Amino acid sequence: xxxxxxxxxxxxxxxxxxxELLIDTLRARMRLTGTKRSxxxxxxxxxxxxxxxxxxxxxxxxTADVDGADVVTVEGLADGDxxxxxQQAFVDHSAAQCGFCTPGMVMSVVALCLEYPDADEERIKxxxxxxxxxxxxYVKIIEAAQQALEQM
Amino acid sequence: MGPNEAGQxxxxxxxxxxxxxxxxxTSDLEVPGMAFARLVRxxxxxxxxxxxxxxxxxxxxxxxxxxxxxxxEHLDMYYxxxxxxxxFLSVDRVRYxxxxxxxxxxxxxxxxxxxAELVRLEVEELPILENAAAAMHAETLIHxxxxxxxxxxxxxxxxxxxxxxxxRALAEAVYVHEATYTFPAVYHYAMEPHAYLAEWTSAGxxxxxxxxxxxxxxxxxxxxxxxxxxxxxxxxxxxGGGYGSKGQAKYEPVxxxxxxxxxRPVRLVNxxxxxxxxxxxxxxxxTMRTGIGADGRIIARDSQVVYDTGAYADxxxxxxxxxxxxxxxxxxxxxxxxxxxxxxxxxxxxxxxRGFSTPQVVWAGESAVDEIARHLKMSPLEYRKRFLTExxxxxxxxxxxxxxxxxxxxxxxxxxxxxxxxxxxxxxxGVGSGVKDGGGGAARVEAEVHLHRDxxxxxxxxxxxxxxxxxxxxxxxxxxxxxxRFEDVRVRAxxxxxQRFDPGTNASRSTISVGSAVYDAACxxxxxxxxxxxxxxxxxxxxxxxxxxxVAGGQRKPFVEVLAEVRRLQPDWLGSVSAIGVQxxxxxxxxxxxSSSFYEVGHSAVEVEVDxxxxxxxxxxxxxxxxxxxxxxxxxxxxxxxxxTVMGLGxxxxxxxEFNGPELINPSLVDYRVPRAEDLPHDFHTILLENRDGxxxxxxxxxxxGGTLGIAPxxxxxxEDATGVRIRDLPLTPERVWRALRAHEEAQQLxxxxxxx
Ligand code: FES
Ligand code: FES
Numbered sequence: 001x002x003x004x005x006x007x008x009x010x011x012x013x014x015x016x017x018x019x020e021l022l023i024d025t026l027r028a029r030m031r032l033t034g035t036k037r038s039x040x041x042x043x044x045x046x047x048x049x050x051x052x053x054x055x056x057x058x059x060x061x062x063t064a065d066v067d068g069a070d071v072v073t074v075e076g077l078a079d080g081d082x083x084x085x086x087q088q089a090f091v092d093h094s095a096a097q098c099g100f101c102t103p104g105m106v107m108s109v110v111a112l113c114l115e116y117p118d119a120d121e122e123r124i125k126x127x128x129x130x131x132x133x134x135x136x137x138y139v140k141i142i143e144a145a146q147q148a149l150e151q152m
Numbered sequence: 153m154g155p156n157e158a159g160q161x162x163x164x165x166x167x168x169x170x171x172x173x174x175x176x177x178t179s180d181l182e183v184p185g186m187a188f189a190r191l192v193r194x195x196x197x198x199x200x201x202x203x204x205x206x207x208x209x210x211x212x213x214x215x216x217x218x219x220x221x222x223x224x225e226h227l228d229m230y231y232x233x234x235x236x237x238x239x240f241l242s243v244d245r246v247r248y249x250x251x252x253x254x255x256x257x258x259x260x261x262x263x264x265x266x267x268a269e270l271v272r273l274e275v276e277e278l279p280i281l282e283n284a285a286a287a288m289h290a291e292t293l294i295h296x297x298x299x300x301x302x303x304x305x306x307x308x309x310x311x312x313x314x315x316x317x318x319x320r321a322l323a324e325a326v327y328v329h330e331a332t333y334t335f336p337a338v339y340h341y342a343m344e345p346h347a348y349l350a351e352w353t354s355a356g357x358x359x360x361x362x363x364x365x366x367x368x369x370x371x372x373x374x375x376x377x378x379x380x381x382x383x384x385x386x387x388x389x390x391x392g393g394g395y396g397s398k399g400q401a402k403y404e405p406v407x408x409x410x411x412x413x414x415x416r417p418v419r420l421v422n423x424x425x426x427x428x429x430x431x432x433x434x435x436x437x438x439t440m441r442t443g444i445g446a447d448g449r450i451i452a453r454d455s456q457v458v459y460d461t462g463a464y465a466d467x468x469x470x471x472x473x474x475x476x477x478x479x480x481x482x483x484x485x486x487x488x489x490x491x492x493x494x495x496x497x498x499x500x501x502x503x504x505x506r507g508f509s510t511p512q513v514v515w516a517g518e519s520a521v522d523e524i525a526r527h528l529k530m531s532p533l534e535y536r537k538r539f540l541t542e543x544x545x546x547x548x549x550x551x552x553x554x555x556x557x558x559x560x561x562x563x564x565x566x567x568x569x570x571x572x573x574x575x576x577x578x579x580x581x582g583v584g585s586g587v588k589d590g591g592g593g594a595a596r597v598e599a600e601v602h603l604h605r606d607x608x609x610x611x612x613x614x615x616x617x618x619x620x621x622x623x624x625x626x627x628x629x630x631x632x633x634x635x636x637r638f639e640d641v642r643v644r645a646x647x648x649x650x651q652r653f654d655p656g657t658n659a660s661r662s663t664i665s666v667g668s669a670v671y672d673a674a675c676x677x678x679x680x681x682x683x684x685x686x687x688x689x690x691x692x693x694x695x696x697x698x699x700x701x702x703v704a705g706g707q708r709k710p711f712v713e714v715l716a717e718v719r720r721l722q723p724d725w726l727g728s729v730s731a732i733g734v735q736x737x738x739x740x741x742x743x744x745x746x747s748s749s750f751y752e753v754g755h756s757a758v759e760v761e762v763d764x765x766x767x768x769x770x771x772x773x774x775x776x777x778x779x780x781x782x783x784x785x786x787x788x789x790x791x792x793x794x795x796x797t798v799m800g801l802g803x804x805x806x807x808x809x810e811f812n813g814p815e816l817i818n819p820s821l822v823d824y825r826v827p828r829a830e831d832l833p834h835d836f837h838t839i840l841l842e843n844r845d846g847x848x849x850x851x852x853x854x855x856x857x858g859g860t861l862g863i864a865p866x867x868x869x870x871x872e873d874a875t876g877v878r879i880r881d882l883p884l885t886p887e888r889v890w891r892a893l894r895a896h897e898e899a900q901q902l903x904x905x906x907x908x909x
Contacts, residue, residue, distance in 0.1 A: 028261070033180035034173020036392070038343045039424050039821040046343055074173035087171040091163060094787040097619030097795065099170030100343040100392030106171055129828040132821070134341050134393050135619045137794030138829040139836065140787075 005066045007032075008076025016063050023047050023058035026073060034074040034103045038132075045131030048104040048111075049073045055111035055130075074103035077110070086110050086148040095144040097135035105131050109145045113152045121146070155850045157631040157638050158784040165623040165643065166390070175390045178347035178362040179421045186349070187216050189410050189420040190264040191252035191403070192271040193429065197282075197498040197814035198294070199246050199275030204254055208270040214263035216414045218271060220254045224409055231372045231401045235308065235465035237295055238501070240376070240405035246275060247294055247463035248498050249815050250429025255406055257414045261421075281306065282813045283435070284460035284495035294463065294496040301493075308461050308494040309469035311476045313743055315549035316487030321452035325443030329524050333516035334881045335864075336808035337435035337460065340505055341826055344392020345427040348407040351417035356383025357408055362391045364399045364616055365656035370648045372401040373408055381648075388646045394618045395799070396504030397431050399658055400467065428819035432809055433505035434459040434471055434494075438479070438516035443487075448528050449539055450521075452487040455479040457513060459502070461494040466503035468494035474589075475509030477743060479517060480548050482558060482587035482753075484541045488549065498814040504658060506796060507588065507860040511803065514586035518865030519880060522582065522872070532869060533566050533583055540585065543845075551589065552747040555845050555853075558585065558755075561777045565757035568775030568837045575759075579772065580874025583757045586861025589748035590854045591659025592847075596736040598652040599669035601630055601677050603729040605712045607700040609634060609641040613670050614654035615662040616646055620856055621788040622662055626670045628784055629849050633674025634681075636697040652732075660752050660854030663784065664847050665735050671849045673733030680729055681711075684718040687725075737847075750846050753779040754858025756797065756866040758833070762874050767890025769805065769871060774833035776863070781846025781853035789855055793838040796859030802827045804864040805883050 004013050007030070016025055026032045026049070036046035040059050047058040050072040077084035083091065086109045096102040108131040116123055124145045125138075133141060169175035206218040221229060221243045229239040242253035254271045258264035281287035281294060287306040294306055301307030322328055349360040356379055363369050366386040373384045391398060403420055411418040422430065436459050443452035457475050461468030476492025492509075525535035540558040541547055547554050562585050571581060599613040611630050615622040627641040634641075644651075654666060681702065682692035691705030701708050718725050737749050759773040778793040806825040810818050818824045838859075844851030864882055871889065872878045877896045879888060 027180075031182075032173075033176070036177075036343070037179070038345070038392075041820060041822050043821040044343065074171075078172055083168075083171065090171045091167050094164055094167065094791055096164070096167055096170040097621070097791055098343070098393045099166065099175050099390060099619065100177065102170045102175075103173045125829040125832060129830040132343070132826060132828065134343055134395070134799070134826065135795045136791055137796075137798035137827075138832055139794045139838075140791055142829065142832075 001064055003063050003067045005068065006070045008072055014063065018064060020063045021059060022061040022063050022066060025063040026058060032073055032075050036100055036103055038100070043132070045108055046101055046104040048107040048131060050107060050111060053114050055108050074106055077106070085151045086113065089144040089147040092147060093140045093144040095136065095140040101131065101133040105133060105141055109148055112145060113148055117149065117152065119149055155632045157628040158850055159782065159786070161787050162624060162628060162638055162785060164621060165627055166617055177344050177390050177392050178349060178360050179344055181349050181360055181389065181419065183349065183351065183417045186417040186419055187257045187259060187414055188261040188264045189255055189257050189407065189418050190268040191406065191426065192254040192256060192268045193426070194242065194246035194249060194251045194253055194273060196246055196273070196275050196277060197249050197280045198278040200278060201242060201244055201246065201273065201275055203274040205272040206254065209256055209267040212263060212267045212270065214259040215267045216257040216259065216416065218254060218256050218267065219410055219413050223413055227376055229376065231376065231405055232465050233400045233467045234469045237298070238464040240409060248500055250500060251463065252406065255410045257410050257418055280814050281497050282811065283497050283499060284458055287495050287497040294498065306496040308465050308496050309472055311473035311492045313477050314489040318452050318454050318487045318489040321487040322441060322443040322454065325451055326446050327444040327527065328441055329520055329527065330441045331520060331523065331880060332437060332439045333519055335436045335512040335515050336803065336882055337502065338433045338803045338807045339428055339809055339824060340395040340397035342393030342395055342397050345422035345424050346398065346402050346430055347421040348403055349417060349419040350407040350411040352411055357385065359384070359386045359404060359408060361386055361388060361404050362398055363388060363404065364394045364618065364658055366646055366648050367614065367653050368656055369401050369404050373404060376405050377408065384648070386648045388616050391616055391618050395506040396508065396658065399504045399656060402430060424821065425819050428816060429500050431466060431503040432500050434461060434468065434502040434512065436512035438513055440516050440520050442520055442524060444524060448530065448535070450483050450485050453480050453485050454489050456491045457493070459492065459494045460497050460499060462497055462499040462501040464501040465494070466501045468502060471504070471509040475513050477548065478510050478588060479513040482541055482585055483539045484545055499811065500816060506799060507857050508659065510586055510588040511800065511860050511864065514584065514861045515864045515882065518584040518586070518862060519868055522865065522869040523878065533562070533571060536562060536583065536585060547748065547751065549743060551742040554751060556751055556753045556779045557843060558753065561753055561779050561841050562755045564839055564841060565755040565775045565777040568839060569757045569759050569773040571757065578874065579759055579761050580870040580872065581759045582866045582869030582873055583755065584862030584866035584869065585755045586858065588752045588857060588861065589744065590664070590750040590752045591661030592665035592854060593737045593749035594746035595655050595665060596734065596738055597654055597665045597669050599666055599673050599733050600652070601634070601670065601673035601731055601733065603634065603677050603681065605715060607640060607697055607711045609636050611641060611643040611670055612651055613643060613666050614646050614651050615666045616657040618657060620792055621785055624788060625663060625784045626667060629667050629671050630674040633671045634678045634697060635695065637699060640699060660857050663852055664749055664854055665737065667849050668735040669733040671733065672735065673731040676731035676733065677729055684714050687721055688714045688717045750853045752854055752858050754861040756862035758866045758870050760867060760870040760874060762871060762889065764893055767886035767893060769867070769884055769889055771833035771867070773835040775837040775839065776859050777839045777841055778855050778858050779841040779853065780855045781848065782842050782844050782851040783840050784849065784852055786840060789840050790838050792856035793859045796856055797838065797863055798827050798832070800860040800863035801831065803882055804867050808883050
């Protein structure tokens, strides 16, 4: 089945089986490996991408379900060497260790900034609870989110 | 000379790759002609293999090959850290649910997954030993070939540490406290599942692996496949978390075996469910008797720790040995006997996990000490401070002297939660301290520093970037040794081809061992540059490297010119502006066979609130003190301690692998609950203690595990402080707390009733 969508600003058409998951389309078909696979069950958030500005889990989304949508992955955030403010905030706060959660975390914070521009600490913690990190203990990620919210 | 770069907050070398999604992990790699693999895992816990039927899988279009142990009869299929008891595919028996007995290679991952479901295993079922308690007294043996223990069945290893006269001291004690504490099996959940890519070429085996021990893996692969070390290349790109789960060989041998049969590059990427069935933390039962003298001092401790090591030894023997040894700490106890037993069972194998056997024994020891202080009507904080091992005192009988000020660290943690302030009603406070002999002892390691002609610096050191930050810390260390700029230094990713042997990235050992070798190498290169500058520029006063230039005695000259001139002036000038640094810690002895290189110390202090209606325990305040000696990268040290404390909160409050008999019933993130952002204590502090008393560069010590040690007992101690209820089993789930509160209330009512009657 053909799916037409915008991916990181470019028009794409993919011809994939009906049951193909967005995570496989991105990682295996488009070779965009920034989107990570971990839990496979929409708990960890490592595969978070934006669909029309909203955070979704690519591991439980059918590719067919992004037909006509605007999809942004972590690869689509920076403008050349110019980092997106959320990425810069993660850099400034050393908010990554192993980095495996980081693309999903960055995408979740982007979605948070769009959805709740005035989020306070409690809201940040609640929002980011659908994105797991096993390394950092979240402290520096929350600080990065606060900086991003201030700057965006 | 004091550090200049080290100690500064610096941008992580790996962070741009990581925030942009450009960082490559093994599970992202692809090479031309690559095929995809899936392992087929046993649904039976214990059985003798009768037949494996691969025909249906082989018939599926797109399947390249299906392998079983039969294909490798010419190889020694077994591996393990100290006991070679684990075959890379089941040979004649399966010993746990989830054990791989076949491997499928196919053109796509989807075909491999489908084919894996078509492979049939026929077994004759054997009696199931569902956990260590059952296995110790069973007639069936999981590894009949292993030497028998004189007392118990299915013992994988038994370690005994004894000094003083425990029996006499216990007899003389004015009070003997005895209790049993349990610690659940838990899972690392490194977010990147185990992943490997193997290819055989005319040069040998080329392997990409998410491993913490590439040199150990190389040795295993060389032995198993009968090839020399120089024909095994193990490369390690970024690794998505380890925490011990990616130590020693895991699926490297089976991936290489599949690639051998397929005659293609093969990539194996586990699902998280499979990684749950790969290695876990040992469930433990700790029984402790502690004898108290007339002055309140602990005069004796007798402990027995039983670790459930599952179906294969993995690192179990070492875990049990270290756990026994550490069970007497961190107090100064003159008489001690500690027995650590690793027991086989038909469960998922247990191995290394951050803290390495210590969280289990600290959970028991620091709960017990709190109970003792309360019995003696002493403040748990003051009691500890009085009897903690003092700086300079030999640790645990005759190990290296304590290198830390333990009471100072503990007080800092207590102060951070306002220990002396009045307690708000319904709240309780608790502390816990853990000491773990640090890694990095008993090894000679080397690292290289190369100064290129353009002034850029390359560090070659076999430490894996697992997120703990060696690429950044080593760049800081090298920049200091060379007096170069941080931004001009790069640290290479690990590759066993052309890089020096290292035992592994574990045990918080890298900074003090490999980091010291990096510093040594950088200082040697610095001396060479000074020598060249003196000959060419006539001075080496305050020499430093400023990008491409050498700056000394008020002069500035491009390094490339200094180098050319010194070689012209002195054709036999020996400086190669590269050096090999060495750190040798093989000397010394102690109870573990070598003296501890440093002590990793973690202190936790918490304030909790308990809801008596629901049993929900809320951490209001939490402070952790990491005694890092000197923080080379302060943000990195904080991040490590925050992460390890929150990981410790996991086993304290939420995490437990649940088994129905031998079957793991929650191998998914839906049912296995790890800490989330919303679980963070409202008031959460990490404090770095820097007394410059470690053996690493500038007085640094290893770090990153301490946070996991004291947190569980601190919370249980705070729970008793708040409610009067003592719980000796983890995790402290609402249900467990609620039941304990009910039982306590009922007992009190019974007492009141009895008093009345
Ligand atoms: S992999 Fe999609 S949420 Fe975990
Ligand atoms: S940085 Fe490793 S999981 Fe978040």
